[in-house]
Amino acid sequence: MFQHVIVRRPCRAMVDGITSDPGLGKPNYELALRQHDAYIAALERCGVDVTVLPADERYPDSCFVEDPAVIAGPCAIITNPGAPSRNGEKDEILGAVRKFFPEERIEHIRAPGTLEGGDVMMVGTHFYVGRSARTNAEGIRQFRAILAKYGLTGSEVPLEKVLHLKTGVNYLENNNLLVSGEFVDKPDFAAYNRIVIPEEEAYAANCIWVNGTVIVPAGYPAVERAVREAGYPVLLVDTSEFRKLDGGLSCLSLRF
Numbered sequence: 001m002f003q004h005v006i007v008r009r010p011c012r013a014m015v016d017g018i019t020s021d022p023g024l025g026k027p028n029y030e031l032a033l034r035q036h037d038a039y040i041a042a043l044e045r046c047g048v049d050v051t052v053l054p055a056d057e058r059y060p061d062s063c064f065v066e067d068p069a070v071i072a073g074p075c076a077i078i079t080n081p082g083a084p085s086r087n088g089e090k091d092e093i094l095g096a097v098r099k100f101f102p103e104e105r106i107e108h109i110r111a112p113g114t115l116e117g118g119d120v121m122m123v124g125t126h127f128y129v130g131r132s133a134r135t136n137a138e139g140i141r142q143f144r145a146i147l148a149k150y151g152l153t154g155s156e157v158p159l160e161k162v163l164h165l166k167t168g169v170n171y172l173e174n175n176n177l178l179v180s181g182e183f184v185d186k187p188d189f190a191a192y193n194r195i196v197i198p199e200e201e202a203y204a205a206n207c208i209w210v211n212g213t214v215i216v217p218a219g220y221p222a223v224e225r226a227v228r229e230a231g232y233p234v235l236l237v238d239t240s241e242f243r244k245l246d247g248g249l250s251c252l253s254l255r256f
C-alpha cells in the first residue's frame, strides 16, 4: 500500500517541454493545471497524503517528478536524468525526498551513469529497468548495485521504440500487467497475466495502481473496460495536456 505521493505543479514553461510528437500541439497551461488538480484529487481518494511541490520554471518538464527519483522500499535513489534539459531536476527533488528518508538511505546515480525513473517498474522487491535513450548500461549497473545493498533485485529490459519502460508496460499488482506494443511478447513478462492494450490506445498503457484502485487516463474506453474487467475500481483523469509532452499518469508522481 502507498501512504505518500509527491507531485510538482506544472510550470508555465511546460509549453517548451520535450516532445516526440510536436503535431499534438503545445499544452494549454490553464487546462494542464486543472488536470493536475484532478490528478491530485484522484490520488487523495485513494487514501494517500499528497505533497505538492511548487512549479519550477527553470525546468519545463519538472512536473514529471517520477524521473529524477525512484523510491525503492527502504531507500530513495536520486537519479541522473539522461535528458540534458532535465538533469538539474535531480537537485530539486532532493529536498522533498529528505522529508521522508534519512541521509544514509538516500542513494545517487552518478555520471557517466544515467537513469530516469520512468524506466523503472517495481514489482514487489524486483525492479525492471528499461535501457533507453535516457537510461544507460552504467546507470542500470549502479541502480542494481544499490538495490542489492537493500536486498532488492533488478533486471534490464532493452527498449526499442518507446521513451520510457512505463510508456508501454505497467504493473497493476496481483500479477496483472498492462502491456502494449513492443512489450506484448517480451519474454521478461511471460509469467504475468498480460492485459494487452490495442495499438490505438497505446498511450493508456500508462495507468497507475494506487491502493487497490487503478487510475486510467480519460478517453481510452478499451483500456478502461479491460481494467474494470480485471476487477479493479477505476478513476479516470484527463491527461491530454501532459500527453503532448510524452507524459502520463505515472510520470506525474512518486508513490511510496
Ligand code: GLY
Pocket: 017, 018, 019, 061, 064, 083, 086, 245, 246, 247
Ligand atoms: N517530456 C517529458 C520527457 O521527455 O521526459
